[in-house]
Amino acid sequence: xxxxxxxxxxxxxxxxxxxxxxxxxxxxxxxxxxxxxxxxxxxxxxxxxxxxxxxxxxxxxxxxxxxxxxxxxxxxxxxxxxxxxxxxxxxxxxxxxxxxxxxxxxxxxxxxxxxxxxxxxxxxxxxxxxxxxxxxxxxxxxxxxxxxxxxxxxxxxxxxxxxxxxxxxxxx
Ligand SMILES: CC(C)(COP(=O)(O)OP(=O)(O)OC[C@H]1O[C@@H](n2cnc3c(N)ncnc32)[C@H](O)[C@@H]1OP(=O)(O)O)[C@@H](O)C(=O)NCCC(=O)NCCS
Numbered sequence: 001x002x003x004x005x006x007x008x009x010x011x012x013x014x015x016x017x018x019x020x021x022x023x024x025x026x027x028x029x030x031x032x033x034x035x036x037x038x039x040x041x042x043x044x045x046x047x048x049x050x051x052x053x054x055x056x057x058x059x060x061x062x063x064x065x066x067x068x069x070x071x072x073x074x075x076x077x078x079x080x081x082x083x084x085x086x087x088x089x090x091x092x093x094x095x096x097x098x099x100x101x102x103x104x105x106x107x108x109x110x111x112x113x114x115x116x117x118x119x120x121x122x123x124x125x126x127x128x129x130x131x132x133x134x135x136x137x138x139x140x141x142x143x144x145x146x147x148x149x150x151x152x153x154x155x156x157x158x159x160x161x162x163x164x165x166x167x168x169x170x171x172x
Pocket of ligand 1: 100103137
Protein backbone atom coordinates (compact mmCIF):
# COMPACT_ATOMS: atom_id res chain seq x y z
CA UNK A 1 0.00 0.00 0.00
CA UNK A 2 1.50 3.30 -0.99
CA UNK A 3 1.14 6.94 -1.93
CA UNK A 4 3.69 9.17 -3.69
CA UNK A 5 5.35 9.80 -0.33
CA UNK A 6 4.93 6.74 1.89
CA UNK A 7 4.74 2.97 1.79
CA UNK A 8 3.08 0.70 4.36
CA UNK A 9 5.11 -2.49 4.67
CA UNK A 10 6.12 -5.15 7.20
CA UNK A 11 8.74 -4.33 9.82
CA UNK A 12 12.24 -5.79 9.30
CA UNK A 13 15.12 -6.48 11.71
CA UNK A 14 17.09 -3.81 9.81
CA UNK A 15 14.59 -1.16 11.04
CA UNK A 16 15.79 -1.56 14.64
CA UNK A 17 18.13 1.47 14.57
CA UNK A 18 15.52 3.84 13.19
CA UNK A 19 12.84 2.41 15.45
CA UNK A 20 15.07 3.10 18.45
CA UNK A 21 15.91 6.61 17.19
CA UNK A 22 12.23 7.58 17.01
CA UNK A 23 10.59 5.36 19.65
CA UNK A 24 13.07 6.43 22.35
CA UNK A 25 11.47 9.90 22.17
CA UNK A 26 9.43 10.33 25.39
CA UNK A 27 6.90 12.45 23.44
CA UNK A 28 5.85 9.51 21.25
CA UNK A 29 5.15 6.17 23.00
CA UNK A 30 3.61 7.46 26.24
CA UNK A 31 0.98 9.40 24.24
CA UNK A 32 -0.04 6.08 22.70
CA UNK A 33 0.20 4.09 25.94
CA UNK A 34 3.62 2.42 25.66
CA UNK A 35 6.98 3.28 27.23
CA UNK A 36 9.83 4.94 25.31
CA UNK A 37 12.38 2.40 24.04
CA UNK A 38 15.65 2.30 25.95
CA UNK A 39 18.02 0.46 23.58
CA UNK A 40 18.39 -0.75 20.00
CA UNK A 41 18.19 -4.30 21.38
CA UNK A 42 14.79 -3.55 22.89
CA UNK A 43 13.61 -2.10 19.57
CA UNK A 44 14.79 -5.24 17.76
CA UNK A 45 12.91 -7.41 20.26
CA UNK A 46 9.77 -5.30 19.70
CA UNK A 47 10.09 -5.81 15.93
CA UNK A 48 10.44 -9.56 16.41
CA UNK A 49 7.91 -10.10 19.19
CA UNK A 50 5.34 -7.29 19.04
CA UNK A 51 5.31 -6.20 15.37
CA UNK A 52 5.63 -9.71 13.90
CA UNK A 53 1.97 -10.18 12.95
CA UNK A 54 -0.47 -9.46 10.14
CA UNK A 55 -1.74 -6.23 11.60
CA UNK A 56 1.31 -4.07 12.36
CA UNK A 57 2.86 -2.10 9.48
CA UNK A 58 5.83 0.22 9.17
CA UNK A 59 5.29 3.64 7.63
CA UNK A 60 8.28 3.97 5.30
CA UNK A 61 9.23 7.37 3.91
CA UNK A 62 9.97 6.49 0.27
CA UNK A 63 12.52 9.28 -0.15
CA UNK A 64 14.85 7.80 2.52
CA UNK A 65 13.64 4.20 2.84
CA UNK A 66 13.44 4.75 6.59
CA UNK A 67 10.64 3.49 8.85
CA UNK A 68 9.27 6.66 10.49
CA UNK A 69 6.23 5.30 12.27
CA UNK A 70 3.75 2.49 12.64
CA UNK A 71 0.20 1.98 11.42
CA UNK A 72 -1.96 -0.98 12.25
CA UNK A 73 -5.29 -2.51 13.04
CA UNK A 74 -6.11 -4.57 16.11
CA UNK A 75 -8.56 -7.38 15.42
CA UNK A 76 -11.15 -8.64 17.91
CA UNK A 77 -9.39 -10.12 20.94
CA UNK A 78 -6.32 -7.88 20.53
CA UNK A 79 -8.02 -4.47 20.61
CA UNK A 80 -7.64 -1.98 23.45
CA UNK A 81 -11.38 -1.31 23.62
CA UNK A 82 -14.44 -3.57 23.37
CA UNK A 83 -15.25 -4.17 19.67
CA UNK A 84 -17.35 -6.67 17.72
CA UNK A 85 -15.98 -9.93 16.31
CA UNK A 86 -15.83 -8.55 12.76
CA UNK A 87 -14.60 -5.10 13.76
CA UNK A 88 -11.09 -3.66 14.00
CA UNK A 89 -9.49 -0.86 15.98
CA UNK A 90 -6.81 1.21 14.21
CA UNK A 91 -3.74 2.68 15.91
CA UNK A 92 -0.63 4.58 14.87
CA UNK A 93 2.34 6.77 15.68
CA UNK A 94 4.69 8.95 13.65
CA UNK A 95 8.24 10.07 14.52
CA UNK A 96 8.34 13.59 15.95
CA UNK A 97 10.48 15.19 13.16
CA UNK A 98 7.65 14.31 10.77
CA UNK A 99 4.66 15.56 12.75
CA UNK A 100 2.11 17.93 11.20
CA UNK A 101 2.99 17.12 7.60
CA UNK A 102 -0.10 15.01 6.94
CA UNK A 103 1.81 11.72 7.03
CA UNK A 104 -0.37 9.97 9.60
CA UNK A 105 -3.55 11.04 7.82
CA UNK A 106 -2.16 9.67 4.56
CA UNK A 107 -1.13 6.37 6.20
CA UNK A 108 -4.46 5.98 8.01
CA UNK A 109 -6.37 6.44 4.74
CA UNK A 110 -4.34 3.55 3.26
CA UNK A 111 -5.04 1.41 6.32
CA UNK A 112 -8.76 2.17 6.21
CA UNK A 113 -8.91 1.17 2.55
CA UNK A 114 -7.27 -2.14 3.49
CA UNK A 115 -9.58 -2.72 6.48
CA UNK A 116 -12.70 -2.04 4.41
CA UNK A 117 -11.81 -3.60 1.07
CA UNK A 118 -9.47 -6.47 2.00
CA UNK A 119 -10.48 -7.39 5.56
CA UNK A 120 -14.13 -6.37 5.05
CA UNK A 121 -14.23 -5.07 8.62
CA UNK A 122 -17.77 -4.32 9.77
CA UNK A 123 -17.00 -1.34 11.99
CA UNK A 124 -13.70 0.50 12.41
CA UNK A 125 -12.89 2.03 15.78
CA UNK A 126 -10.09 4.19 17.13
CA UNK A 127 -9.30 5.93 20.39
CA UNK A 128 -6.88 8.36 21.97
CA UNK A 129 -6.04 9.63 25.42
CA UNK A 130 -8.19 12.65 26.25
CA UNK A 131 -5.06 14.82 26.43
CA UNK A 132 -3.86 13.91 22.92
CA UNK A 133 -6.07 15.94 20.56
CA UNK A 134 -3.66 15.71 17.57
CA UNK A 135 -4.58 12.04 17.28
CA UNK A 136 -8.28 12.87 17.36
CA UNK A 137 -7.71 15.40 14.59
CA UNK A 138 -6.19 12.66 12.40
CA UNK A 139 -9.26 10.50 13.05
CA UNK A 140 -11.63 13.33 12.18
CA UNK A 141 -9.77 14.11 8.95
CA UNK A 142 -10.21 10.45 7.96
CA UNK A 143 -13.96 10.37 8.62
CA UNK A 144 -14.18 9.16 12.22
CA UNK A 145 -16.75 10.62 14.60
CA UNK A 146 -16.46 10.95 18.36
CA UNK A 147 -18.90 8.45 19.93
CA UNK A 148 -18.90 10.41 23.20
CA UNK A 149 -17.83 7.22 24.98
CA UNK A 150 -14.77 6.95 27.18
CA UNK A 151 -12.89 3.80 28.13
CA UNK A 152 -10.46 2.88 30.85
CA UNK A 153 -7.51 0.94 29.35
CA UNK A 154 -5.50 -0.05 32.41
CA UNK A 155 -3.12 -2.20 30.32
CA UNK A 156 -1.88 0.95 28.54
CA UNK A 157 0.92 3.01 30.06
CA UNK A 158 -0.91 5.93 31.67
CA UNK A 159 -4.25 4.16 31.25
CA UNK A 160 -4.87 4.09 34.99
CA UNK A 161 -4.96 7.87 35.25
CA UNK A 162 -6.36 8.93 31.87
CA UNK A 163 -9.28 7.56 29.86
CA UNK A 164 -9.42 7.22 26.08
CA UNK A 165 -12.05 8.85 23.85
CA UNK A 166 -13.64 6.37 21.47
CA UNK A 167 -14.22 7.17 17.79
CA UNK A 168 -15.97 5.19 15.07
CA UNK A 169 -15.57 5.49 11.29
CA UNK A 170 -18.74 6.90 9.75
CA UNK A 171 -19.50 4.58 6.82
CA UNK A 172 -21.77 5.42 3.91
C1 LIG B 1 -0.86 11.80 16.61
C2 LIG B 1 0.19 11.63 15.52
C3 LIG B 1 0.20 10.19 15.04
C4 LIG B 1 -0.19 12.57 14.35
O1 LIG B 1 0.71 12.33 13.28
P1 LIG B 1 0.94 13.43 12.14
O2 LIG B 1 1.64 12.76 11.01
O3 LIG B 1 1.53 14.63 12.75
O4 LIG B 1 -0.57 13.73 11.74
P2 LIG B 1 -1.10 14.67 10.56
O5 LIG B 1 -0.04 15.64 10.15
O6 LIG B 1 -1.69 13.80 9.52
O7 LIG B 1 -2.31 15.46 11.28
C5 LIG B 1 -2.11 16.08 12.54
C6 LIG B 1 -3.24 17.05 12.80
O8 LIG B 1 -3.29 17.33 14.21
C7 LIG B 1 -3.28 18.74 14.39
N1 LIG B 1 -2.67 18.99 15.69
C8 LIG B 1 -1.37 18.96 16.03
N2 LIG B 1 -1.24 19.25 17.33
C9 LIG B 1 -2.48 19.46 17.82
C10 LIG B 1 -3.01 19.79 19.11
N3 LIG B 1 -2.23 19.96 20.15
N4 LIG B 1 -4.35 19.91 19.21
C11 LIG B 1 -5.19 19.73 18.16
N5 LIG B 1 -4.73 19.42 16.91
C12 LIG B 1 -3.41 19.29 16.77
C13 LIG B 1 -2.49 19.25 13.21
O9 LIG B 1 -2.70 20.63 13.02
C14 LIG B 1 -3.07 18.37 12.10
O10 LIG B 1 -4.36 18.81 11.72
P3 LIG B 1 -4.62 19.76 10.42
O11 LIG B 1 -4.13 19.00 9.23
O12 LIG B 1 -6.08 20.00 10.43
O13 LIG B 1 -3.81 21.01 10.63
C15 LIG B 1 1.61 12.02 16.02
O14 LIG B 1 1.53 13.29 16.62
C16 LIG B 1 2.15 11.02 17.03
O15 LIG B 1 2.72 10.00 16.66
N6 LIG B 1 2.00 11.31 18.32
C17 LIG B 1 2.52 10.43 19.39
C18 LIG B 1 1.90 9.04 19.38
C19 LIG B 1 0.40 9.10 19.32
O16 LIG B 1 -0.22 10.00 19.86
N7 LIG B 1 -0.20 8.11 18.65
C20 LIG B 1 -1.65 8.00 18.61
C21 LIG B 1 -2.15 7.35 19.82
S1 LIG B 1 -3.94 7.33 19.87
